Amino acid sequence: MALGPTLGTGLFIGAGQALAIGGPASLLISYAFLSLLTYFMATTVAEVATRAPARHGTLVTNGFRYMTDSMGFAAGILRWYTLAMFVPYEITTAMVNLGLWNPDVTIALRLIIVITIVVGSNFIPERHFRTSERLFTRIKVGTMACLLVLSLSIGLGGATGHTKWGFHYWKRPGAMHEYLFHGSLGKFWGLLQCVSHSSIAFTFAPEIIVHRAETFESVHTEIGEALDPTIQDSLPGKVAFDVATTTLPYILSSLAMGVMAPYNDPLLTNNGAGAGLSPFIIGMNTARIRIVPVTATLAILVSSVASARSFLFLASRALCAMSELGHAHRALKVRNEWGVPYIAVGTTGLFSLLAFVSVKMSSSTTTTYFLVFVNSSGYLSWLVSCVIFHYFRHNSGLRHNTNSYQFAIQPFGTYFGALMSAILLMSNGLVGGIPGPRPGPKVARLLAAYLSIPVFAGLYFAHRFQTTVPYRTSHSDLGVHNCRDEQRNKAATQTSEAQQGRSAQPGSPEIV
Template identity: 65%
Template sequence: MAVGPTLGTGLFIGAGQALAIGGPASLLISYVFLSLLTYFMATTVAEVAIYSPSRHGSMVANGFRYLPSSLGLATATLRWYSLALLVPYETTTAMVNLGLWKPGSTVAIRLFIITCVIVGFNFLPERTFRGTEQLFTRIKSGTMICLLVLSLSIGMGGATGHDKWGFQYWRKPGAMNEYIARGSLGKFFGLLQCLLHSSVAFIFTPELIVHRAETPVSTSGMEIGDSTDPNIRSELPRTVAYDVVTTAFPYILSSLAMGVMAPYNEPLLSNNGAGGGLSPFVIGINTAKIRILPVTATVAIFLSSVASGRSFLHYSTRTLVALSELGHAPKTFSTRNQWGVPYVATIVTALFALLAFMSVAISSSTVLSYFLVFVNSCGYLSWMVSCVTYRRFRHHLHRRGQSDTYSFSVQPMGTYIGFMVSAILLLANGLVGGPAGPQPGSRASRLVAAYFSIPAFGVIYLGHRFQTMVPYRSHAKEVPINKDAPEGPTGAFHIQRGQPATTPGTSIELEQVWSIAVEA
């Protein structure tokens, strides 16, 4: 699986909340729909990456190539802190998986240990970290396969000695749950909320799939982004399509299996409406009264949470390093120690992990819901900007008279659908915890968590925009511009601070040109 390193509780536990709200049919529909949306968004990002691959990855570089510098910075920063916030999300779900819902010193001690393990792994030499990543990926993939086989065995009656369960929970209490309202409208709201809760398992999956395909890891254990395969343009479309399928297919099977393992009216799925609860797989194993397996499944899911947390910290740290190396963040963030670890960026990014300690004062289930809606809104924003980047990229090619670039069959329609759906999901994200639904925390807190990413994105954009508009004087010599050179992405020969100084595909930034002029 392309997203094996980040395969975690978004699937094992996050889906339990979705099942409790929408029911098994809504959960299955949500996973099928999100898998299709993932393909649309992955191809949107991939088409831009095929034309101008970057060793830093399209998640950062292409935003600055085809968008205004302020919007590119806001998008890259959004992806950095969103991936970083998935670290406390994973540590909090680890607590929920262990049944530690009530705040107290026990939660604090265990959170401290888990956080130290996650951060400690990220200070290992790159070769060692990659080796452990492969190990944890095998553990998580094996866990998912074993749970799928076990659910099939229980459903067919081969593991308990009792009558086979089959799809009895689809009949009673039912295939779709009513949410907020009664009747068909309530089932529609249940499906919509189920879709929102299921999104966390797919958030940033399209970007990560393209990133791993665009900047493959070399056999020598080199870090992602240190080398680019010269044949990447021809292989990337096939790799992206394959990775989407190999990610979506087991996800869809898992959503179907969870509908067999637990009914949507099981209180433990949402901790009696407080937020995150136990995994449907653990609940099903307990109901089947199979010895040892409940503890084994709990430990396996717990390890998945820890492993995903360390992977998300690694990805977010490398995003900050890429920003630094491209000249859009202080150079100190790209400082590395003798083992090649960017320790300054790792320390700064790891500070987000401290947000998990809110569980010391608030129920872990409630904190988990806050993280879920906030990360989801960041992901929807990221997808919308990816669609805008694609349109700017195509406009740039049209102005240059280039039409021979690779294009997926679903494009550009996939981009239009992806933008529209992402906008709708972003606006509907505050639906969580309606009047007749679960109440994870106060209404005001839920709304802040659901929509805070929008003003945060705006502040970063406007702050940088204001900075670039402020006139300033410099004693540096004027850098001559060759007007016979090919036009840049905007079709103009003048250069704006923070934008690329050359055509797409190069990595020379204006900051570098500026520093050369000053030295001259």
Template identity: 35%
Template sequence: MATNDEKSLPGYSKSAVAAADMEKTSSNDAFDTGRRKSSVVNAEILTGEIYDHRYESTKRGLKSRHAQMIALGGTIGTGLFVGSGQTLARGGPAFILGSYILMSFLVWCIVSGITEVAAWLPTKGCSMNMFGFRYVSRSLGFAMGWLYWYSLGILVPYEITAAGLVIEYWNTPVNIAVWISIMMVVIVALNALPVRFYGETEFWFASLKVFMMIGLLLMSFILFWGGGPSRDRLGFRFWERPGAANTYLEEGNTGRFLALLSTLVLSAFPFTFAPELLVATGGEMVSPRRNLPTAARRYFYRLVIFYVGCVLAIGILAPSNDPALTDGGAGAGSSAFVVGIKNAGIHGLDSVINAGIIISAWSSGNSFLYLSSRSLYSLACSGNAPRFFKACTKGGVPYRAVACSSLFCLLAYLNVASSGSVVFNWFVNLTNTSGFISWICCAIVSLRFFKACQVQGITTDQLPYHNKWFQPWGSYVAIVAFVFLTLINGFNVFWPQNWSVSSYMSARART
């Protein structure tokens, strides 16, 4: 039922909140005992707004502090801490900084758009595929839902694989399969608990990531001015030698242009599916019409401070031609922060950062499994997946959807048979294009929602959240930009020196 604070917000309407809560039982004769089953199922298939009350539903167990911290650090993981090292080696400090600034702007366009939709109709079990179903078409909701379920499921073994790379940094004698199994059990177990436990664990995980990022940024600032053990002032020396911009595949200006394109594609990965986490948590958040806009506004600071600040820092700490950033190093040596710490002669801190990266991988894997299972659950609720996955525990956990989505975790055992870095790149290629397609669809949903408001005579002042500086034109910009990035993703596999069947299939199968 609607809370008092929701009723006091501008734009409150009984019909909107009734659809958002999905808890109100209809008094219509169509739901009499003898006709209840068929009527509920048919209404659910037609509208996606009526839940089958024979099943338990998800619960609103995420508090305001959970929502704020998940928004700040929920999906900050190894893509930023480890993957940024490879991106720095590919493009150089200038290209990676410019790419992250552009990507932060585009992602903010997506966040500001989808928050308008989710704050207006924060339905239980909501996902962007539910809104695609409602505001665009049944077919788009169907396609988005299965895209999310698969792509977000794939990201769980990606995070486990990345954590395995980090553990190899210590040259442990324990087989990597053991560590994979431990991480897998922890992630699945956390998702099997009621959402309030997920929110609590993510609150502390995200808090740790935020504090670690702030510490790394402060360390970079100190080393910039020569405050390290050797008193060596780094400044912007690595922007001069080996240079601000690298070449890739070709020499000269052509090579620099190709390096820029490749850097743009690689820089998208740490942002992938992060905006969608806001929408998914809105379905299980207390007072979502108040807390969701607050979380979205603070998301801007996450983009500027953590993403842009991070790549500016690693451009100061590590040279882009350091072999430890790529295959020349092992495990977390691929993290530009760890490379910079070792080069500065700070002993012991690299292991502390490694431990933090492992926790980040656990946290991100936990968030991605949560998103994947909720996507499958919302598909079932809208009639686009078997009703088998509607079932929830009394604590609000869609346990069948969680169990099915957890099967993706087994892909992490690929790390046992192949080089961890190779598998790492497979997962990057498989999910990058899915992220681009998702953001294109999110922008389309946002525009159709805006059009629906105009047709219904609902002004932007009535919406719980509206960003007048970025919407609706920001959605148009995002569509153009992400269509371009989708088309160029994986272009490097067509150069003879990079050709392989596995790289081609993983980069192009999703385009």
């Protein structure tokens, strides 16, 4: 499973909010739709990656290759801090999983322990970290499989000896929740917001899938040129396989959660405060199964901590890669004898301190703020990927390049992905209309939902004004020569022609 290292509360707990908003049918439709969108976006990123897989992964390099340097810088920083924001999200949701804790001194102690484990484990040697990551991945995938089997057993009546549940909750209280409005409009609105809440499990899934595929399947030079001529055959197939093996368990899990808990259960949203308990935990408590709920709670907690570790690793390596490519401060690429970029890890680890907001505010509400912020940043990142693909296809056509693999679904998949990303980005600020107390003030919800847009714009203009270079596109790997080399050669040619023109003027000593 390609997303095994990052599999966490986005599925086990985050889906509970989505279930409360849209109902079981909307949850299933949302996961199926987002799985299809993930495939579209993964092929968008993969088609560009097959042209020139990068040693650092195309997560932070394609923006510089196919757009302006300022856009590449803004996109790279966007992806870095979005991955980093997953760390406090996972940590805070872990606190919710422990029992819907309210703000007090006790939760601060728990946060200190969890943050120490998450950040401290990223300073161990990389080979040991990757070994532990494989172990945690097996635990998380095993947890998912056990929860699916248990849900099937409860649904069929084999676990409790009572009447089987089946799709009882699809009938009472219903398959689709009328959200904010009555009738069909309310069901549609609930479905739209259900998709928005469910996106947390798929954010950066396309980029991570492609990054892992090109990391394991390709050989690169220092500047990112592909040496393996079979990469066009191996990478697309691996990407398609990883998308299928990732999204299918997600869809099955969404179906199981609709069986385990009704959408009107107040524990799903902690009585309207925000994130609540996992539908799996609610279902097992309702079925009165002993010990198993406690075991499942601990397994989900381990998954949250392990996912926070993995996201911190990904974010710190993205920042280190930008430094190694010359787009961030050179101190961020410094590594110790264990190969750990400790300055990048320490800088990224500061994001984990945002979890202490839950000391003054309910963990359920804090998690909702993190969720809408990460989702909006993810949608913006998808839009950037679509823009990169557009420039890649446009310039490849101009240069008559036929070396890159072309997916049959493209460019339709990119256009559809861009449209849906824009719609979800704009509707993300409408979150928070869960029946009962709203999760935080309206201004805070809007700020969390749309803050990523001005931040991205600020990064772009700050970089452009700092460099004071004319607007240009730096397609560094579209042809045999580097674009900057071509620009320098063109400038040298123009200078030579100007000198020859001056030497050919009347009265010049060369004129006979």
